[in-house]
Every structure is written in structure tokens, then in C-alpha cells.
Amino acid sequence: MAEALLRVFRGDKDGGQSVDYKVPLAPGMVVLDALHSIQAHQSPDLAVRWNCKAAKCGSCSAEVNGRPRLTCKTRMDSLPLDQPVTVSPLKSFPVIKDLVTDVSWNYKVNKKIPAFKPQPNVEWKMDQRDVDRVQEFRKCIECFLCQNVCHVLRDHQKHEAFGGPRFFVRAAGLEMHPLDGLSRTSLLKSELGIGYCNITKCCTEVCPEEIHITDNAIIPLKERVVDEFYDPVTMLFRKLRGS
Amino acid sequence: MTSSYETHEHDVLIIGAGGAGLRAAIEAVAQGARVGLICKSLLGKAHTVMAEGGIAAAMANVDKADDWRTHFCDTMRGGKFVNNWRMAQLHAQEAPDRVRELEQWGALFDRTPTGDILQRAFGGHTFKRLCHVGDRTGLELIRTLQDRGVELGIDVFMECTVTRLLKDGDRVAGAFGYWREQGRFVAFKAKSIVIATGGIGKAWRVTSNSWEYTADGMALAYEAGAELMDMEFVQFHPTGMVWPPGVQGILVTEAVRGEGGILRNKLGERFMEKYDPKRMELSTRDVVARSIYTEVREGRGTEHGGAYLDISHKPAEYVKKKLPSMYHQFKELADVDITKGPMEVGPTCHYMMGGIRVEAETAASTVPGLFAAGEAAAGLHGSNRLGGNSLSDLLVFGRRAGKAATEFAAKSSSPNFDPAQLADAERDMLAPFESVDGEFPYPIHHDLQETMGSLVGIFRNEEDLKKALVNLDALKPRLAKVRIDGSRMFNPGWHLTRDLKNLLLISEAVARCALARRESRGAHSRIDFPGYDPEWEKKNNIIVNEGGAMALHQRPVPEIPAELKQLLEEKK
Numbered sequence: 001m002a003e004a005l006l007r008v009f010r011g012d013k014d015g016g017q018s019v020d021y022k023v024p025l026a027p028g029m030v031v032l033d034a035l036h037s038i039q040a041h042q043s044p045d046l047a048v049r050w051n052c053k054a055a056k057c058g059s060c061s062a063e064v065n066g067r068p069r070l071t072c073k074t075r076m077d078s079l080p081l082d083q084p085v086t087v088s089p090l091k092s093f094p095v096i097k098d099l100v101t102d103v104s105w106n107y108k109v110n111k112k113i114p115a116f117k118p119q120p121n122v123e124w125k126m127d128q129r130d131v132d133r134v135q136e137f138r139k140c141i142e143c144f145l146c147q148n149v150c151h152v153l154r155d156h157q158k159h160e161a162f163g164g165p166r167f168f169v170r171a172a173g174l175e176m177h178p179l180d181g182l183s184r185t186s187l188l189k190s191e192l193g194i195g196y197c198n199i200t201k202c203c204t205e206v207c208p209e210e211i212h213i214t215d216n217a218i219i220p221l222k223e224r225v226v227d228e229f230y231d232p233v234t235m236l237f238r239k240l241r242g243s
Numbered sequence: 244m245t246s247s248y249e250t251h252e253h254d255v256l257i258i259g260a261g262g263a264g265l266r267a268a269i270e271a272v273a274q275g276a277r278v279g280l281i282c283k284s285l286l287g288k289a290h291t292v293m294a295e296g297g298i299a300a301a302m303a304n305v306d307k308a309d310d311w312r313t314h315f316c317d318t319m320r321g322g323k324f325v326n327n328w329r330m331a332q333l334h335a336q337e338a339p340d341r342v343r344e345l346e347q348w349g350a351l352f353d354r355t356p357t358g359d360i361l362q363r364a365f366g367g368h369t370f371k372r373l374c375h376v377g378d379r380t381g382l383e384l385i386r387t388l389q390d391r392g393v394e395l396g397i398d399v400f401m402e403c404t405v406t407r408l409l410k411d412g413d414r415v416a417g418a419f420g421y422w423r424e425q426g427r428f429v430a431f432k433a434k435s436i437v438i439a440t441g442g443i444g445k446a447w448r449v450t451s452n453s454w455e456y457t458a459d460g461m462a463l464a465y466e467a468g469a470e471l472m473d474m475e476f477v478q479f480h481p482t483g484m485v486w487p488p489g490v491q492g493i494l495v496t497e498a499v500r501g502e503g504g505i506l507r508n509k510l511g512e513r514f515m516e517k518y519d520p521k522r523m524e525l526s527t528r529d530v531v532a533r534s535i536y537t538e539v540r541e542g543r544g545t546e547h548g549g550a551y552l553d554i555s556h557k558p559a560e561y562v563k564k565k566l567p568s569m570y571h572q573f574k575e576l577a578d579v580d581i582t583k584g585p586m587e588v589g590p591t592c593h594y595m596m597g598g599i600r601v602e603a604e605t606a607a608s609t610v611p612g613l614f615a616a617g618e619a620a621a622g623l624h625g626s627n628r629l630g631g632n633s634l635s636d637l638l639v640f641g642r643r644a645g646k647a648a649t650e651f652a653a654k655s656s657s658p659n660f661d662p663a664q665l666a667d668a669e670r671d672m673l674a675p676f677e678s679v680d681g682e683f684p685y686p687i688h689h690d691l692q693e694t695m696g697s698l699v700g701i702f703r704n705e706e707d708l709k710k711a712l713v714n715l716d717a718l719k720p721r722l723a724k725v726r727i728d729g730s731r732m733f734n735p736g737w738h739l740t741r742d743l744k745n746l747l748l749i750s751e752a753v754a755r756c757a758l759a760r761r762e763s764r765g766a767h768s769r770i771d772f773p774g775y776d777p778e779w780e781k782k783n784n785i786i787v788n789e790g791g792a793m794a795l796h797q798r799p800v801p802e803i804p805a806e807l808k809q810l811l812e813e814k815k
Contacts, residue, residue, distance in 0.1 A: 044735070056379070059285065110393060116390070138351060177351070
């Protein structure tokens with residue numbers, strides 16, 4: 001039977017090394033299947049997160065041959081199998097063990113964003129076209145691949161000052177909700193640091209839900225921040241009002 | 244007393260953070276309780292995200308004639324009248340409000356041309372009733388509830404597994420568990436507990452369920468003395484993926500058929516004409532699953548042992564818009580473009596109708612202070628659940644459980660538990676590290692799945708079920724000696740040793756109930772007893788722990804009041 005060689009990171013916060021495993025191939029096999037095979041037959045304590053196995057829950061994120069991927073959606077036959085398939089944990093978050101990382105920072109950022117608040121006394125009718133725009137953002141499965149690949153987080157570790165693409169997507173979904181009554185532009189400018197994003201579109205490239213993160217979420221939000229805080233007319237008005 | 248363990252104290256402790264657990268938590272906080280919410284995975288990953296087709300609620304946005312009465316009748320008829328009628332009534336009456344509430348919290352459903360929530364057709368529902376968001380309704384529901392829960396400041400304990408309920412005399416007093424991450428133990432003290440842990444899908448190999456669904460809540464409740472009910476009723480969803488092998492069992496939403504998908508065998512015959520000419524593809528799940536299974540068994544299956552499900556007669560853009568995740572799932576995992584050709588599908592274990600026996604109004608189990616909602620509870624769906632009735636179940640009875648658990652807590656003093664319970668629970672968890680001659684858990688799990696798949700599947704008979712019980716018995720000593728390598732830190736093998744105990748225990752309950760019910764009804768099909776037995780229409784099977792031994796009894800199905808009985812007659 002044909003085999004693949006997987007080179008999987010084994011270790012914890014104190015370090016570790018890659019370990020090679022030979023795994024028998026099956027038609028249509030995905031990387032997560034190969035990891036499960038290692039658990040069942042070679043190393044029962046290999047740590048990996050997963051749930052739905054159908055690209056709907058965003059649990060099984062890892063870096064396959066250096067690229068951030070959902071392992072449940074990455075077919076073995078899409079990879080060059082004449083060389084080892086490397087599987088390593090997301091780089092932007094601290095390793096807990098093997099392929100499991102500490103993503104709790106994301107949950108902390110999420111808490112900063114005020115939830116949906118309907119406009120008062122609004123009639124509960126919406127046009128599908130307005131809903132379409134927001135539904136794109138609500139497709140997000142929180143796999144955090146966009147957070148992992150964003151260089152503001154990955155290379156510059158601005159976790160304290162920057163919210164990251166996932167939370168710009170969430171904020172966009174709220175800001176563009178046809179019936180929402182709050183404004184989150186001040187939060188986006190200050191605490192979520194949207195200004196750090198220089199729209200390199202790395203997040204859009206890795207999104208398994210194909211959300212146009214940069215074009216449809218981040219750029220329109222940046223425009224709102226500019227309109228509110230940097231528009232000369234508004235600035236003058238604000239100065240005159242003394243606010 | 245609990246000084247050696249990290250201990251948390253709440254009024255209401257909720258185990259499980261899918262739709263039912265989150266909705267219960269939201270309600271309990273709204274009623275003023277201090278709430279703790281525990282989940283085995285990260286928040287927002289529970290299997291509710293896999294619900295695709297929609298939420299059933301008689302809002303009458305599309306079909307004006309719909310109302311709760313028709314929804315009630317559909318649910319009772321789908322469940323073949325062994326449902327708890329009061330649960331079916333409350334569910335049908337309250338579902339529309341629960342959906343509207345979701346929109347108040349930010350959910351965005353697909354719209355009708357007049358701007359209301361759009362509803363689609365589904366199996367067994369008389370009218371277009373399922374509120375939906377393309378084919379990712381469950382994600383919308385869980386994310387909305389998650390955001391609401393976070394906004395309300397619920398204490399969430401992620402990646403934490405409860406292994407035992409603690410008692411103070413008859414009543415519940417808390418829970419013992421471990422953090423998956425570090426493997427440290429943790430104790431929770433609570434005045435009341437809501438179980439919302441879902442089902443037992445991982446007892447079958449071909450399943451739509453993830454690793455989490457190991458009957459934990461049912462086993463915890465059983466061991467704490469609660470009654471389980473109707474465990475023979477396991478739903479096999481008619482349409483799971485069958486090829487390639489790695490994706491076998493992954494759900495193919497019923498919305499494909501709701502949107503007009505047609506089932507054919509390898510001869511090109513639209514075989515549902517034989518089995519249910521009136522409702523065809525939109526017959527109930529038990530019927531469609533048996534039909535596909537029969538076609539395959541009689542040699543008319545597809546290349547990989549399934550049926551063809553075809554939606555490619557609809558415009559490609561429409562399919563991509565209404566079934567986006569199906570489109571991607573097949574394209575990426577099976578190299579099939581569903582806008583151009585048919586999918587191959589076959590039955591997959593999907594849902595447990597049985598579970599913890601609860602009171603309709605309060606979701607209270609038979610143990611004081613212990614409540615249950617969602618798939619972990621029994622009663623609403625009878626012998627077969629209609630598609631779309633699960634998401635509405637989570638919301639209606641999640642809310643009711645949260646409310647009743649808060650009321651119970653408000654009337655109760657702070658409980659105490661004997662530290663010996665904690666020490667015993669800890670010993671249980673550490674045993675696999677000390678075992679020397681045992682085997683790893685994976686082969687045991689494999690053998691359990693083989694038994695349940697081949698002997699307690701869609702079609703059953705006495706001989707198979709008896710054999711299944713013998714096989715399950717033989718797994719017990721193997722599991723008692725189970726061994727594990729490595730440390731306590733995020734060790735999936737170790738976690739499985741514990742989950743397997745729940746699976747084995749509750750699989751036995753399933754097989755015992757299936758053996759006892761000598762008739763075919765809903766999802767329970769006995770080859771040796773192929774027809775309905777009117778006597779069994781009056782009985783629910785009950786499983787209870789009697790001094791450490793599993794006992795089986797029957798209870799009468801609650802009698803339907805005259806006016807509802809008449810309604811069922813009228814809407815026949």
C-alpha cells in the first residue's frame with residue numbers, strides 16, 4: 001500500500017522536535033485523517049484539535065508544509081508526496097502541546113467588541129441584498145488562520161494593540177447590519193488598532209470560507225474610521241464644538 | 244473539604260455549550276443566577292455548527308396556513324406517537340418566539356421578498372417551515388448565542404471534561420472533571436446542573452458526529468440515578484457522504500432535498516416512488532434512510548454503496564447560493580461538482596431521540612437539581628425526529644431548563660459533598676496510567692463501533708441484539724484494564740479512555756431497549772417484528788441504575804388530552 005511520510009511537530013511550550021511517521025494512504029485522505037491514523041496506531045497522545053471534520057467548525061487549523069490550512073480540508077493527494085509532509089502548530093500563538101496552541105487571546109479580544117444592539121423601535125424587515133453583505137462576514141468559522149498569517153501578529157507580535165482580521169470581520173458584520181444601532185469606529189481606531197493593517201491581503205488568501213476580508217471588511221471599516229476621525233470638515237466641527 | 248482541588252462555585256452549572264447549553268446559560272444569567280458553562284471543546288465548536296438545513300418554527304412567513312397546531316401534529320406523527328405530547332406542544336408553540344429572539348441578538352436569516360424570515364420545505368413538515376441561512380443555520384445559531392453569552396458575562400470553562408456528578412444525599416451538588424489542556428483536576432460546586440451534552444454518535448463508525456458525542460451527559464445522569472428513556476431510537480440520517488473513505492458519514496444536509504434534490508438508484512430509478520409515493524424525497528428520515536439502505540442491500544446501490552442525490556437540474560448559481568457548504572464540501576473532499584452531477588449518499592448515524600427522561604415544563608430529570616435539554620434529553624421527538632426540530636428543541640428547552648434550574652437554585656441551600664467522591668473520581672481517571680498489561684483505547688473503540696454498526700444499526704433482530712450485548716460485555720474487562728502512554732497534558736488517548744466508558748455504558752442501554760421493543764416504530768426497525776404493535780404505542784422504555792446494575796422498565800406514554808387527540812384526528 002502507498003505510504004506518506006508525515007513530519008509532525010511534537011513538543012510543548014519548552015520546545016520540541018519534528019517526528020516522522022509513515023502513514024498508509026487511502027483515496028481522498030486528508031491531513032487530519034493521517035493525524036488520526038498516527039493517534040490510533042502509533043502515538044495515542046498526539047495532541048490535535050478537531051470537531052466537525054467538514055470545514056464547518058474551524059478547530060483543526062495547523063501549518064501544512066508551512067501554509068496555514070484546515071487539516072480536515074487539505075487533501076493528501078494535493079501535496080507533493082515524494083517529500084515529507086510537515087505539520088506544525090500555528091506560529092502566531094503559544095504552543096500548548098504538539099499541534100494544539102493557546103488561542104485564548106482571541107477570546108479576550110472578542111469580549112471587547114460590543115454585541116449587536118438593534119435601533120430603537122425599528123420595524124423588523126430586511127432586504128436580502130443588505131443581508132447578503134453581512135452574511136459573508138457571518139460565514140466565519142473562527143479557525144484563526146487569518147490571525148495566524150497576519151504579519152502584524154505573526155512577525156510584530158502586536159497582540160496588545162491590534163485586534164486582527166477575524167475581529168475586523170466580526171466588527172464589519174455588526175457595523176453593516178441593517179438594523180444595528182451602535183458605532184464601533186472609535187474602538188476600531190483605538191483598542192483594535194485597525195490602522196496597523198496595511199492591507200497586504202494575506203488574511204484573505206488563507207480564509208477557508210473565502211471571505212473577502214480585506215476588500216469587504218477591513219477597507220470599508222478603515223474608511224469609516226477616516227470619515228469619523230480624520231475628515232477635515234468633521235475635525236473642524238469637532239474643534240468648534242470642543243469635543 | 245475540596246482544598247486540594249481547584250474549585251469553582253455557581254448557582255447553576257451547565258455542562259455542554261452547544262445550542263441547548265448556551266441558551267440555558269443565557270436564560271439562567273437573565274434570571275439572576277451565577278452561571279458556569281463547561282465545554283469539552285473551544286467555545287463555538289460544538290456540533291450545533293453542523294446543523295445545516297434550518298430551524299423549524301411555524302412562523303407562517305411563506306405558507307400562511309401554518310400554525311403551531313400543524314407543527315405539533317407533524318412532530319407527533321413523525322415520532323409515531325410515543326413522544327411526550329406536552330413537549331411537542333410547548334415546542335411548537337414557543338419556537339417562533341425563540342427564532343425572533345435570535346434576530347434581536349443579531350442573527351441574520353435569509354429573507355422573503357417582503358423582508359421577513361424565509362422558510363423552506365423539509366421532510367415530514369406539512370408546510371415550508373424551516374428558517375435558515377443557506378446551509379449553515381447551525382453556525383448562525385451558535386455564533387449568535389455565543390455572542391449573547393459573552394455579552395452577558397457568563398463564566399465559560401473551555402476544554403474541560405466532566406467525569407462525575409457529585410451528590411449531596413439525593414440532590415446534585417456539583418461536578419468533578421479535568422482540564423484537557425494540562426490534565427489537572429477541577430471541582431465545581433453548584434445548586435443545580437443542566438446537562439446539554441448531546442448524543443452518542445461516536446458509538447457508530449459511520450457517523451455525522453464528532454469526537455465529542457460519547458453520551459457523557461446520559462452516562463453522568465444515569466450514574467447519578469436519573470432515568471433514561473427511549474434509548475432504542477437512534478436516528479440514521481439518510482444522506483451522509485459515502486466516498487472517499489475518510490469522509491464517510493459526513494452530513495449532506497436534508498436541505499438538498501428541501502430545495503428539490505432527487506434520489507435515484509444505479510438504474511436511474513427514482514426509488515422513493517416505491518416507499519413513500521406521496522412525500523417522495525421529503526418523507527421522514529427513518530423512511531428515507533431505510534429506503535436507501537434497502538436499495539443498496541438489494542443490489543441497486545451506487546459504485547460506493549449508496550444512492551445518487553441530484554440537485555444539478557437547478558441553476559448552478561441557485562445551488563451555490565442556497566447550498567454553499569455542500570457545494571464546497573463535495574468539490575474539495577470528493578471531487579464532485581454538485582451543480583453538474585449527482586452526489587453519492589448513504590445513511591449515517593446522526594441523532595439520539597432517547598436520553599434523560601425529563602418533565603416537559605421544566606426539563607427536570609428524576610434527580611433533584613438535575614436538568615437536561617437538547618439531544619441529551621428524551622421525549623420531544625418520540626421514535627423519530629423531523630429535520631429542523633433539533634435547533635428549535637435546543638432553544639425552547641434550553642431556555643426552559645435554564646429557567647427551571649435557576650428557580651431550583653434560588654430555593655436551595657448551598658450543597659456539600661463528601662470528599663471521598665472526589666478522591667474516587669480522581670482514582671478512576673488515573674488508573675489508565677498505572678495499567679501495565681492493558682491495551683490502548685483505540686482498538687476497544689474500534690470494536691465497539693463494529694458491534695454497534697453491524698448489530699445495532701438501521702435494521703435489527705433479536706439474534707443480533709443479543710450478540711451485541713455479549714460483545715459489549717466482553718469489552719468491559721478490556722476497558723477496565725485500558726492503558727495509556729504519555730503525560731496528562733492534552734492527551735487525546737487518555738481522554739478517550741474516559742469517553743469510552745460512557746459510550747460502552749450507554750451503548751448497552753441502546754441495545755437493551757432495542758431488544759425489548761418487539762415492534763418496528765420510527766427509527767427502530769425490527770426485521771423479526773416488522774409492524775407496529777399498538778401495545779408498544781402506549782409504552783416508553785426506561786433504563787435506570789439499580790444498585791449498580793442496569794435495569795429496564797416500561798412507563799406509560801403520557802396520555803394526550805382530548806382536544807389534542809382530536810386535532811391529530813382532524814389533521815390526519
